Amino acid sequence: MMESAEREEGPWFAVHRGYEVQIMDANDNFHRTGAIYSLAPSSTVSKKPPGEWKTMVITLAGDRIYVDLDGKRVTRFDPESPDVPRDRQWFEPKREPKRPVAGYIGLQNHDPGDVVWFREISVRPLPAAGAKRTETMK
Numbered sequence: 001m002m003e004s005a006e007r008e009e010g011p012w013f014a015v016h017r018g019y020e021v022q023i024m025d026a027n028d029n030f031h032r033t034g035a036i037y038s039l040a041p042s043s044t045v046s047k048k049p050p051g052e053w054k055t056m057v058i059t060l061a062g063d064r065i066y067v068d069l070d071g072k073r074v075t076r077f078d079p080e081s082p083d084v085p086r087d088r089q090w091f092e093p094k095r096e097p098k099r100p101v102a103g104y105i106g107l108q109n110h111d112p113g114d115v116v117w118f119r120e121i122s123v124r125p126l127p128a129a130g131a132k133r134t135e136t137m138k
Helices: 002-006 011-017 130-136
Strands: 056-061 064-069 072-077
Touching: 002 011
Parallel strands: none
Antiparallel strands: 056 064, 064 072
């Protein structure tokens, strides 16, 4: 798997060329629900127990990503920030190249046996002033 990951084959292409917003409560803050996997931490996990619906809103505003979980902002990610960890494990995304600003959306594709249910998924454009408004939201 390590060689496949390094060559960016199959699902590894998306890992290294896009961003993953993690869905997994039982992990550290860089690898738990709401985190931009290994790049930006999630400040907290949902207080709702497993099996209860959670709401996640992911906002893409230019290069920045904001994640709200159950109405609370848990992640702010700027790929140009000096706070982005530069070291990585083999299974984590490469820090370069720069990610595209347009492309595909993927849903949880993890380990065999993991179960994730999605109730509603929608995509909509930001209003013209959306990036500035998003930055100031608490």
